[in-house]
Amino acid sequence: MTDTPSSTIMSAQELAAALDSLAQAISDAHTGADTIYLLGILSRGRPLADRLAERITSLSGTECKVGSLATTLYRDDMRTGNVAPKIGGDNTHFDFDVNGNSIVIVDDVLNSGRTIRAALDEIMDYGRPARVQLACLIDRGLREVPIQADYLGKSIQTKSADHVRVKLNELDGEDSVTLNVAE
Amino acid sequence: MANENVWTRKHLIGIEELSREEVEMVLDTAPQFLAVQDRESGIKKVPLLQGRLIANLFMEPSTRTRISFELAAKRLSADTLTFSASSSSTKKGETLHDTLANIEAMKTDLVVIRSSFAGAPALLTERHTSNIINAGDGYHEHPTQALLDTFTMRQHIRKLREDDSASLDGIRVALIGDISHSRVARSNIWALKKLGASVILCAPETLIPMDIQKMGVEVTSNLKEAMTDADVVYALRIQMERQASSLFPSLREYIRLFRVDNESLKHAPDNALIMHPGPINRDIELASDVADCNRSLVLEQVSNGVAIRMAVMHLLANSAQPTDQE
Numbered sequence: 083m084t085d086t087p088s089s090t091i092m093s094a095q096e097l098a099a100a101l102d103s104l105a106q107a108i109s110d111a112h113t114g115a116d117t118i119y120l121l122g123i124l125s126r127g128r129p130l131a132d133r134l135a136e137r138i139t140s141l142s143g144t145e146c147k148v149g150s151l152a153t154t155l156y157r158d159d160m161r162t163g164n165v166a167p168k169i170g171g172d173n174t175h176f177d178f179d180v181n182g183n184s185i186v187i188v189d190d191v192l193n194s195g196r197t198i199r200a201a202l203d204e205i206m207d208y209g210r211p212a213r214v215q216l217a218c219l220i221d222r223g224l225r226e227v228p229i230q231a232d233y234l235g236k237s238i239q240t241k242s243a244d245h246v247r248v249k250l251n252e253l254d255g256e257d258s259v260t261l262n263v264a265e
Numbered sequence: 266m267a268n269e270n271v272w273t274r275k276h277l278i279g280i281e282e283l284s285r286e287e288v289e290m291v292l293d294t295a296p297q298f299l300a301v302q303d304r305e306s307g308i309k310k311v312p313l314l315q316g317r318l319i320a321n322l323f324m325e326p327s328t329r330t331r332i333s334f335e336l337a338a339k340r341l342s343a344d345t346l347t348f349s350a351s352s353s354s355t356k357k358g359e360t361l362h363d364t365l366a367n368i369e370a371m372k373t374d375l376v377v378i379r380s381s382f383a384g385a386p387a388l389l390t391e392r393h394t395s396n397i398i399n400a401g402d403g404y405h406e407h408p409t410q411a412l413l414d415t416f417t418m419r420q421h422i423r424k425l426r427e428d429d430s431a432s433l434d435g436i437r438v439a440l441i442g443d444i445s446h447s448r449v450a451r452s453n454i455w456a457l458k459k460l461g462a463s464v465i466l467c468a469p470e471t472l473i474p475m476d477i478q479k480m481g482v483e484v485t486s487n488l489k490e491a492m493t494d495a496d497v498v499y500a501l502r503i504q505m506e507r508q509a510s511s512l513f514p515s516l517r518e519y520i521r522l523f524r525v526d527n528e529s530l531k532h533a534p535d536n537a538l539i540m541h542p543g544p545i546n547r548d549i550e551l552a553s554d555v556a557d558c559n560r561s562l563v564l565e566q567v568s569n570g571v572a573i574r575m576a577v578m579h580l581l582a583n584s585a586q587p588t589d590q591e
Contacts, residue, residue, distance in 0.1 A: 155297060155311040163585035166271050170293035173300055181306060208307035 091220065091238060091246070092259035100235035101130070104217055105137035107233045108186060109144065111215075115184065118146045120217075123153060123189040123201055124172050129252040130219060131188040149176020151187070156200035174204065181209035186233070190248040192218040195229035220259060222246050272584040276397040277577055278387045279406035280455035288459055292416045294576035295569070301340060302571060313579050314343035317374040321347040322365070323400070324380045329543055329567065330400050330410075334377045337574035346373070361385060365393050375582050378402075396581040398574075404448055410542055411452035413573040415460055417566050418497055421538055434461035439491040439533075441467045441525060442501030442550050445474050445512075449542045450501055454480050467491035468523065471512040488523055492532035499540045500525045500551045516549065526552030538562055 092100060112118050118138055122131030128150045135146035154168040187201050198216060205214060217233035222240040236259075240246060243264035249256050272290055280288065301311055319338040323331050331347065338345045348368070359367075365376065375396040378386050383403030390397050401407040415433060423431045438457055444450045444466050457464050464482040466473060473484055485491050492498060503519065513519050525539065539551075539561040547553045556563055 152297065155301070155313055160313060160583050165583075166585070167294060167579050167583050168297065169270050169272070169290050169580075173297040175300070179306065203312070207311070208304060 088260050088262045090258065091261050092236065094257040097219070097235075097257045097259060100219060101133055101137060104219075104233050104235055105134050105141055108134065108217060109138045109142045111232075112144060112184065113142075115144060117178075117183075118144055119178055119180070119183050119185045120146055120148045121151045121176060121185055121187050121201070121205065122148065123151050123187065123197060124174075125253060126248055126250055127151075127187075127189040128172075129250050130190060132252075134188060134217065147176070147178045149178065150174060151176075151201050151204055153197055153200040153204055156203045158196060158200065179209060180205055180211045182212050184213045184215070185211045186215045186217050188217045190219050190250075191246050192216070192221045192229075192231055192234075193224055193246075194226040196227060198229045199227050219248065220246060272580040273586065274584075275581065275586045276386075276390045276399075277408050277581060278390065278397070278399045280408045280411050280452045280459070281406065283408075283455075283459070285459045285461075288412070288415070288456055291412050291573065291576050291580065292419060294580060295416055295572045298340070298572040298575040298579075299569070301575075302568065310340045310342055312342045314338070314341035314374075314582055317343045317582065318372060319343045319345050319375045319377065319578070320368045320371075320373045320395075321345060321400075322368065322376055322378045323348065324350045324361075324378070324385075325401070326350070327379050327401070329570075330379065330407075333567070333570045334398075334400060334409075334574055337571050337578060338375075340571065341575055341578055343375075343578075346371070361389065362392060365389055365395075369393055369395055375578060396578075398577060398581065401448055404446060404451070406452045406455075407448040408452050409570070409574055409577060410449050411456040412577070413566060413570040414449075414453055414499070414540060414542070415456045416573055417540065417562050417569045418462075418538065419460075420569070421562065422496070425536065432461060433457065436462040436496045437465065437494050438462050438497040438499060439465050439467060439495040440499050440501060441488065441491060441523060443472045443503055443512075444468050444477065444501070445472045446504055447501050453499070454482055458482075465491050465495070469513045469519070486522075488529050489532045492529060492537075495533050495537050497538045497540060498525055498530065498533055502542065502544065503546055503550050505546060505549075520549060524548075524550060524552060526555055530555065536560070540566060543567070 120131040120135055122128035131148045135148045138146050152174040159165050215232040218231040219235040221234050221237040224242055245262040247260045249258045251257050302309055321334055335345050373395050377398045377400050379400040380402050383405035385402050386397055386399035399408055419433055440450050454464055458481050466482055466484045467488055470486055541551050541563050545551050545556055
């Protein structure tokens with residue numbers, strides 16, 4: 083990959099500020115709720131969901147339950163041969179009942195929307211939530227299915243060959259979002 | 266080939282030809298499918314093989330293996346067809362190639378075959394386009410059984426050691442019973458040796474194949490010796506239907522010398538795990554109370570079998586195969 087000029091979309095401080103406002107928005111939309119259920123899409127959606135949960139609880143005192151969604155068993159491109167079956171690594175796991183509850187899916191980058199489509203199908207196979215919403219740190223456009231975020235950190239314009247890289251302390255040792263523009 | 270963590274095989278015929286990495290890839294793919302079966306309120310299936318057709322071609326009687334493959338296919342949302350010897354045209358003299366050609370003419374994507382002829386599944390891969398899984402061929406191999414057995418062992422070793430990445434390296438497994446007529450034993454020996462375990466076989470001398478030591482296993486006819494230091498005690502089925510050929514003097518003697526029961530288990534470590542591939546002859550190779558005790562993994566083997574078979578089907582059918590085998 084020759085992805086030269088790289089520009090910073092979010093610094094560590096900006097990423098923290100974006101999470102603060104996402105947490106505020108989610109919290110405001112759930113006034114009166116006993117519990118907020120967050121499902122982070124593996125791998126980077128999960129630590130984001132954990133951070134949002136912590137912020138929401140300290141903002142409003144509302145308890146949050148967090149789980150992980152792998153979505154790999156629901157991909158729509160498995161038959162193309164371009165994707166390898168997932169071997170090892172973390173799997174979908176959550177300890178709560180989705181039936182009748184309001185769920186917020188959390189992911190780092192919203193792109194084609196296909197991952198969220200897979201996540202919706204996966205959640206529905208566990209039950210019938212009262213409502214499902216989507217929180218994303220970055221929306222880079224280029225949607226291929228009609229899916230939009232309910233809570234959004236930042237929206238940017240990209241071309242499909244560009245590369246948006248989200249780094250998180252938990253997995254990458256630093257917090258940042260960069261855009262590598264393809265030549 | 267050998268791209269790390271990418272599956273490239275089109276068929277699963279035996280454990281013998283797999284690398285350690287490939288065996289581990291299957292074991293590492295299974296947990297996500299175990300989780301699918303464990304969904305309490307939801308739908309116990311995923312759409313990975315939606316719309317694809319899997320044919321189960323069972324030329325030899327089998328209940329649990331056939332049901333396990335059928336269920337695995339259904340949990341992957343595939344459609345299934347099951348042919349058994351009694352209802353198929355084999356009895357009318359059709360060759361195996363013709364039978365499969367006819368099944369493939371109905372556009373199957375994957376074929377699971379059980380045959381009493383060693384080598385039949387391998388033979389079929391030469392002429393047909395479907396992915397082929399060997400569900401047991403003669404005395405040759407029963408690869409998915411060995412995969413589910415080693416998976417079950419690994420899960421328990423990990424639990425016992427409280428280490429999520431523990432392997433079977435250094436584990437000692439005693440395989441007890443009819444080794445000669447057992448494709449389960451053969452596949453398990455391959456798998457265990459590849460995964461770094463040591464294997465001791467224990468049976469009357471007439472039920473131990475000549476030169477089996479060449480597979481890198483120890484052999485004994487002394488049950489006490491086999492049990493000593495065994496992390497896993499694996500009892501094999503005595504094939505009662507073969508009793509006529511009198512490979513040992515009497516069933517009573519076999520029971521006295523080779524049965525896995527509370528008495529013989531005194532020689533094994535207290536936390537040794539008990540396994541059996543089923544169906545069990547209760548109180549012959551395995552004492553009833555041992556089969557039902559809390560160290561017995563017999564039913565867990567069955568549950569894990571479905572997840573392992575889902576993993577195998579997914580890996581074979583959804584991996585990009587190298588362009589027409591170089």
